[in-house]
Amino acid sequence: SLEPTLLLELESDQSGRSIYELYLKVFRGLLEATDNQESVVAELANAWGMALYPLEQANALRSQSALDSLSEKGFYLVVSDKSVSALLRAPTGEIYRVVFPEPFSLISWPVLGLLIFGLLASIYGLVAVFVQGYERKLLSVETVAARISRGELDARVKISNDGNESVERLGTAFNAMADHIQRLMLVQKEMIHAVSHELRTPVARIRFGVQMIEDCFDDASRQKQIKGIDGDIQELDELIDEILTYARLEQGGPILSFQHANLFDIVYQVVDEQSVGKPDLEI
Incomplete structure (x- = not known):
């Protein structure tokens, strides 16, 4: 039988079929070196991870190529894509079937x-x-x-x-x-300061004119103050128009929104609104 401390190292620069032939030569050499073939066969099957058992059916030797290979080499190797098996002739003449583990495949x-x-x-x-x-x-x-x-x-x-x-x-x-947001915020702050400053003057004049109306005792003075107040209001309207125009320019231009309207309804609405304040006015 094999020694428990036996270390067998194999080196080869070949692959595929030649490796299996090398295995079979080693098995045959081990069988030749021992008298207890059954023990060696059992240990080989266990140590090498393969099936190794005596051939019982003689019809496996009907192939002439198998007989020629057994007589010449001492083994007959069959390699396919899915399995690798062989027939091994022991020195005593007994034929063993050797079934190797499934070969490695990249497509598995x-x-x-x-x-x-x-x-x-x-x-x-x-x-x-x-x-x-x-x-x-x-x-x-x-x-x-x-x-x-x-x-x-x-x-x-x-x-x-x-x-x-x-x-x-x-x-x-x-x-x-x-950058655009920061510029708009800066412009908005500047515009708020400018508007607050520009609005103070006409508002103060309007307040002063209203107070002066209370002290007027004739129609001429009263009409003069009313005319001045109307001019201040007109100045406020122009200032507001300028502010709105500037705001539209900052937005990138005017935004037009079209919609259908009945012109007669608009005219009648304007006439009705004017008739309330001035019933004697004919339009």
Whole structure:
């Protein structure tokens, strides 16, 4: 029988059929070196992970090629895509059938599953890296937007030329929007200060004119004050028109909204409104 401490090392620069032939030569050599073939056969089957049993049916030797190979080499090897088997002739003349483990195949389901899993894992890793880069840049845009909402109008997105053209375009558009908003807010503040200053003068004159009307004792003086108040009101109307025109220009031009209307209904409405204040007026 085989020694428990026996270590057998095989080296070969060949593969495929030659490796199986090398195995069979080693088995034949081990059978020649022992007197207890049954024990050696059992230990070989257990140690090498293969089926090794005596041939009981003689019809397996009807092939002339099998007989020639057994007489010449001492074994007959049959290699296919799905299995590898052989006939081995012992020195005593007994024929053994050797069934090797299923050969390794790249098309087997475990290997395909492993390849698919590796491919999916690689794709997931690439997508994760790609998405994390985009998420980091979008987070910077979100941070700047939050700062602007808190009143930091000078906050801007840092544009980094790292190849992400879509994020760069988004950052550029966001900065342009922030610049426009900041300019509108500045113009609005300036306009509010200017309007408050410009409105004080005509309002003060109107208040003064109303007080003067109370002290007037004749129609001529009263009409003079009323005329002055009317001129101040006209100045207020012109100032308001200028402010509205300026606001429309800041919005990029007038926005036209068309709708169908009945002209007769509008005229009748104007006539009715004027008739209430001046019933003797004929239109």
